Amino acid sequence: MNITIRKYYYGDIPEKQSGESSSHSSKINRSPLGAEGHDWPLWEVFIRSKQGLDHKHVGSLHAADAQMAIENARDVYTRRMEGTSIWVVESKYIHASNPDEAESLYDPANDKVYRYPTFYDLPDELKHM
Secondary structure (H helix, E strand, C coil), X not given: CCCCCCXXXXXXXXXXXXXXXXXXXXXXXXXXXXXXXXXXXXXXXXXXXXXXCCEEEEEEEECCCHHHHHHHHHHHHXXXXXXXXXXXXXXXXXXXXXXXXXXXXXXXXXXXXXHCHHHCCCCCCCCCX
């Protein structure tokens, strides 16, 4: 009796070719690789909690596609019903400013005092501002 075992991860189950037998390789794939052997992309996870309206970054994970990333994020980051909404974004699509250039990026706002609410005199009738 010859038994072969093949472990599949989400999204890497090959299509059955015509004439192909149902037996598979006995090699067990233990690495997080897709069907073609490429590494799964990194996804950034954002959760909106029950208390707030904004999504907060909670971590990262590897997944083959967006649907798998959402399902894994639900399992990993909302096990105790912490959230009401999940966003996942592939890391390669996130662009950020350089913290070393923060002074030149935010410096022009310092000379615009009219943007601060203390610049304006409010009438006494306006009590809830």
